[in-house]
Amino acid sequence: MVERVALAGADDPVLRDYVRLRDVQARRSLEVEHGFFIAEGEKVVRRALESGHRPRSFLMAPRWLESLADVLDDHDVPCYVLSEAAIERVTGFHVHRGALASLERPAPRAVDDVLATARRIVVIEDVVDHTNVGAIFRSVAALGFDAIMLSPRCADPLYRRSIKVAMGSVFWLPYARLDKWYEAPDLLARHGFQRVALALDDAATDLARLQVGDKVALLVGSEGHGLSPRWRTTADDVVMIPMAADIDSLNVAASVAVACWALREG
Amino acid sequence: MVERVALAGADDPVLRDYVRLRDVQARRSLEVEHGFFIAEGEKVVRRALESGHRPRSFLMAPRWLESLADVLDDHDVPCYVLSEAAIERVTGFHVHRGALASLERPAPRAVDDVLATARRIVVIEDVVDHTNVGAIFRSVAALGFDAIMLSPRCADPLYRRSIKVAMGSVFWLPYARLDKWYEAPDLLARHGFQRVALALDDAATDLARLQVGDKVALLVGSEGHGLSPRWRTTADDVVMIPMAADIDSLNVAASVAVACWALREG
Incomplete structure (x- = not known):
């Protein structure tokens, strides 16, 4: 079951997977080096999980907790909960349908x-x-x-x-x-x-x-x-x-x- | 022949056609009310002019003056010249292939x-x-x-x-x-x-x-x-x-x- 974590602010270091999502260069090295990727939006997060990708954490505004409850609760990872404005400060842009997941990058196929x-x-x-x-x-x-x-x-x-x-x-x-x-x-x-x-x-x-x-x-x-x-x-x-x-x-x-x-x- | 106008800064009121280009709501009312539209990029500016659309003004970094010289010089309107950084301050984003034109919005077809x-x-x-x-x-x-x-x-x-x-x-x-x-x-x-x-x-x-x-x-x-x-x-x-x-x-x-x-x- 996910652990719902209410954070005090947008600068908490546990959010490092989600910073500056529009900075393509920075993201490329961060994600590849640390072996993860980001799924954005309720539907895409759901599909990532349903197709078997393993989450590291979630980040979302309170209103998405309920609509994703059925898939979130299958996973034993933290779910960081922030206001949409605070999420925008972390990611650097307004996340439409504001649910994000950080997931393990799968091994490449041969x-x-x-x-x-x-x-x-x-x-x-x-x-x-x-x-x-x-x-x-x-x-x-x-x-x-x-x-x-x-x-x-x-x-x-x-x-x-x-x-x-x-x-x-x-x-x-x-x-x-x-x-x-x-x-x-x-x-x-x-x-x-x-x-x-x-x-x-x-x-x-x-x-x-x-x-x-x-x-x-x-x-x-x-x-x-x-x-x-x-x-x-x-x-x-x-x-x-x-x-x-x-x-x-x-x-x-x-x-x-x-x-x-x-x-x-x- | 265009009049090349070097501006001192990004806040000159003659640039009002070009402000906050990413703000869709603001742009919609501004452009429709004042009857113009914006073309972005050397190729698109060229096509707008070649297809007969009438410019109100141009805004570009110095390096685009030469590559557009052949089409610019057919028009008797100001061409504002600013650094790419200053153009970014006007428009609110980095204009790739940084030439812009403001053109008369044509009458709708019946x-x-x-x-x-x-x-x-x-x-x-x-x-x-x-x-x-x-x-x-x-x-x-x-x-x-x-x-x-x-x-x-x-x-x-x-x-x-x-x-x-x-x-x-x-x-x-x-x-x-x-x-x-x-x-x-x-x-x-x-x-x-x-x-x-x-x-x-x-x-x-x-x-x-x-x-x-x-x-x-x-x-x-x-x-x-x-x-x-x-x-x-x-x-x-x-x-x-x-x-x-x-x-x-x-x-x-x-x-x-x-x-x-x-x-x-x-």
């Missing part, structure tokens, strides 16, 4: 394990924006692909903002981070994946006309530069979503949603 | 004019999030639909954040705001549109199996509640994007991208 069991995957290269990473997870999960692979430089799916935009799908959709960017295309081929690069390239096939086999890896690049030449030129197919005149491109997350839909199993 | 000329449109109901409105504009423009109609309560496409996420497509994609929410389905019918409601409804048709006619209006609802019963039950078709197990829904902007792709002209 790349080979994910690739051995998935049949339809999205592989994202250097997508550094947490909102885009979260949006990609949400769409990939909703549209029934099996897993996501991330290039070494992609943003962290367990960063608070990624989790929130993903509506918690990062908690159960399998994913792994590739440790070798250059070898990734070969690795995908060894696991039997048809590598389909999504690119705005005049020579590309219209996405609607792609013939897909049993194991498909959709490769997508960063917002700014798209896929690297290495990943694009080694792909088995290069496909494009035809654009209307005067438009540069779809957002990367919208592109992934369209492509997952177009390549769905009939 | 609903009937837009409906009379468009053949494929997206109609959004009560989407109050500026990021989602912007993302919908970007996808609709990229995927070749003709126009967007907004219910009375939708967020402003000319709010800074909407424009930025839309990559400036709000500047040229025709749109209009419906003034009568209840009558909107009848109005669409009178203009000959097949009203296609996108909803997570067990009785809905799979989006992939919809037969579409010559004039199509795709109706989408808010993030939280989806379409109202009024708009959903009066539609000619109700379609769904089938979801994988355990997933509530796609993000509304991702849904629009998928639906525009699925309903594109072959």
